[in-house]
Amino acid sequence: MFFSKVLRGIDHPYIEQPGGRRANNSKPMQGMTMASLNHHKALQPLFAIIGAGMVFVAAYCVRLATKTTDVNWSKTKDPSAPYNYYANRQFKILNPAGVDYSKDYLAGRPQI
Known part of the structure; x- marks a missing residue:
């Protein structure tokens, strides 16, 4: 009803x-047409900042989908095979400690 x-x-x-x-x-x-956006000068930086923010968010989502271990794009039967690809690679954006991931990082560590 x-x-x-x-x-x-x-x-x-x-x-x-x-x-x-x-x-x-x-x-x-x-503010949604070019004529009114040219009239309202205060909205122009807002549109530029919001537009740049949307581009950066989209780029970061694409990076997360392609570079991290959270998403698996390969369809292999062995569940540990996709993680072997990341064995000696850096997939973090920042490396403040300066760790060289091209070497076997865990090989020289003592086993606990």
Whole structure:
């Protein structure tokens, strides 16, 4: 019963007539067209910063999907085989300790 009331509300004069919701929502919001963005100078740096942030987030998600051990793209039967690929590799972004991962890092450590 509630769902049918919602569907009947679509052809209500509040939605369809001049000055209704559909007519008001057909116009783009201020700041969403180039003409209004050129008029509102304060919105330009905001759009640039938000746009750069979205690009960096997308790039980091792609990096996480391709470089870390959390995602396995190879379909091998042996479950330990994908982890052998990362045996002597660095997949961290920063290496403040300066560890050389090209050498066998765990070979010289004493076993506990």
